[in-house]
Amino acid sequence: MDKIFIEIFNLLAITALVTIPFLNTKWRGILTLTCTTLQISIISILSISVFSNGIVEYFYSGSWVTGLIPIRIDYLSAWFILVISITFFTGVWYGVHYMRKYRDQPDNLALHAAAFTLLYTSLIDICLVQNGMVLLVFWEVMALSSFLLVIFEHYKSTTLKAGINFLIQSHVCILFLTIAFMWIKVRTGSFDFKSISLFTSSQPPIAGLALFIFFFIAFAIKAGFVPFHTWLPLAHPAAPAHISGIMSGVIIKIGIYGMLRVLMLIKSDMVTIGYFILFVSLITALYGVMLAIVQHNLKKLLAYHSIENIGIIGIGIGLGCLGLGTNNQWLLLAGFGGALLHVLNHSLFKSLLFFSAGNVFLLRHTMNIESLGGLIKKIPHSGYLFLIGSLAICGLPPFNGFISEFFLYNGLFHGLSTGNFVFILTILFTILGMVIIGGLALICFTKAFGIVFLGTSREVFPDESTIEYPQSILPLYLIGLFIISTGVFPWIFSPYLIQIVSQYLPELSAQVKLQLVENLTHFMIVGQFSLGFIFLTLVIYFLRHLVIRNRAVCQQPTWGGAYCASTPKMQYTASSFIRAYRKLAEPILSVKREKREAEGLYPQYIMQRTHAHDKIETWLIDRPLFLIRKVLKSFVFLQNGNIQAYILYGFIFIGLAILLPSLISAIALIIKFLIHL
């Protein structure tokens, strides 16, 4: 039964891919929509049934290259499949509307539709398959299809550049994955994931650690952990809005899936791994949000914020590992539970934010925060939904972001009273980091929302008719509904979380499981207080309404300090809003400032421009590239455009290749002779 479901799922994708070339643009859109929706419903039914009916497992015989191909849907896979499916569902419905703008590029759209179907299918298949070789194939399909999706506007040079950057980094990721799987294959003779457990449990912990590092780097590139994050802020602004949302919502989460999967399999020193992940994640989260604040491009800001959220998820994973290593149930549940919930939550609010940013782009054709303003009057639905997303991403109650952060804080505060000095200090600095991250996120999103949607427009735009149609807004409302219901009724997810977390404890006694369930209810209780908070606010608002119903209310322009000719240019800008923060953070970030002061008797034009550089990008990517290019430049004489010279190189190469064995033996002979001398 399950096998048929999965095969239908894949067949649907193949059918869609084959059919797309024969249709016109309108039907291509309809086909992609129906196909993806069907796929989503099939696979969601399957994964929900996994939670009630237990793990699905069956095998394909495979070939001599791959060996036996196991298909396993365990609770972790099912959770990620559901998360991916929710985002793709809203993404495809929003995307069909968003892409209407590009109706004049039918070929481009066809490629886009095909790549979209391919991406969804490969992402789901990555969660299903548990064979290293096949996983690599799907991983490659995913990397290529997401590359195609990112470079939709390939006629813009920045987009193409960002896309190529993404492509290269994806392949570095695949390189590390290949090394790790090859290592396992060579040592155990199997690509099955179970051989990872077999291999690491028979080796000293250090081997497991080394293997983990390879996996970690691969998945960290995909997920965007610092210092492997540099593709994210480039790729997100370049892609169309629905792709940015999907990319930030789920593609980077596949890295998290990989990490959680590997942690389930590797048997090693979990405490060291936990400290390591915690350290990297804290840096990731802090660095991400610190850079997010100083961005002037709305999508770039959101992209850096994805890095921050990946860091928060990573903190959860690190805590979970520490819980595993020290046998601390509470920490384990809070860590992994918080991370899993945050994966869901982040995919919800980040896709919501990107989709509403997409609506801003459709209206204004710019993402520059400094030139926007007052949009809440033009696109009210997107505005309020962006506000919900902002509140949720700052982790404020009663929205869903608070639930996952509450998990992590609760785990941290409980962890404080256990363990030794180093452990306590680690927890302390994690709390400190989390609090600072939360505060910085608040600055970041008050800036983003306040400047983009409130006040009045800072530049003059041609007046446009509305771009908010029911079909472009409904998917966003759906996400908003999910966000609030997750925030208020988090206990819906408790049974799922328990099942996933208990997978990390293979020998689980019934008593411990009961303990886990009880602990989880402690966490989930916060949802009902969030509901109470909503209720309280509504009651006070109602009372206020009753009181001021009959009061005189008059409309006046904003008070301008008795100055009556204020213009939109006089509003606070995004740069001035964060100026004090920028001054504080300047030693850590490198913010370039151009300034032209008023000079002379009749000053004409003054300006100030700030531009934040990613220091890690400069040192890790740009600088080495520059050096490599410098070295390679000295060989540029070889490329002289002379066909005869190229033929000569060919001959020299072939000659060397043929002569190489005899050359080596000659050298060996000489060395032997020298030794005997």
Add this chain to the structure above:
Amino acid sequence: MISLLLILVMSLFFSGIIIRTKSILSGRKGPGILQPMLDILRLWKKGSVVSTTTSFIFQIAPTAYLASVIMAVLMIPHGDKPGFISFDGDFIMFAYVLAFGKFLMIISALDTGSSFEGMGASREALFSMLVEPAFFILLGSFALFTGQNSFRDIFSSLHYGSQISYLLGGLASFVLVMIAMIENSRMPLDDPKTHLELTMVHEVMILDNSGFDLGLINYTTNLKFAMYGALISNFFIGLLPLEFSIPMFLAIQIGFAITVGIIESFMARFRMGHNPQFVFILTSVSLLIFFGVLLVLGKFV
């Protein structure tokens, strides 16, 4: 329940006591203790002027601000008697609910499109980011000290054994007083009575609010003061029975209000640019408390 009532009662007098203290210290007669509350009542009876630039956010923000503070007040216990809401990790929600109110106040300031209010909003966002770590580390220290994880459990199992723990209690009160001053934008950080918009934080954010909403905001400020006062008093009430704890609560609250008055009378406002450094000091003081706790528990290696 008892704690909610006490805080509500105290919120009526709090800023009256501050103003009275200030007037006595500067040799004036000064208004009666209830005068600030009467001013708020007067505001509640008035109509309002709303800026044409604003949206619904400007309307809902004062309400949400008040709701967030009331929600936070509901979590505060009175010694070993739990607040209205008490659960594991309630102080996390306490801080985050307050942050929710602050978020809305900040964007409502930006909603008016005034550069004065943007300036205040920017400062409010920065200072609240800087002050939050101090609160969390303070609570973390006491969570570690008592091994408990909710306001009520922490305060009811807090007992002072050695001299170091008295020091910790004193330091904690200092940090909380300072947090309250920063959260309410009072003297060393910000002068609510200044007449220059460029140097204000909180007051400048609400320049465009008027009538009922302004009354709500002013009342919320009083409530917030009383809330922090209740938090401070909880460090000392412990398991005392009600007939001792209620007078003690009132005494501590009044003492707190008088302290605020004295600070405001004798201190000058800091330069705005130096405020972040000052706020960071609080975090280091709470780190000091944390290490003190480690020392008391013998976990310091």
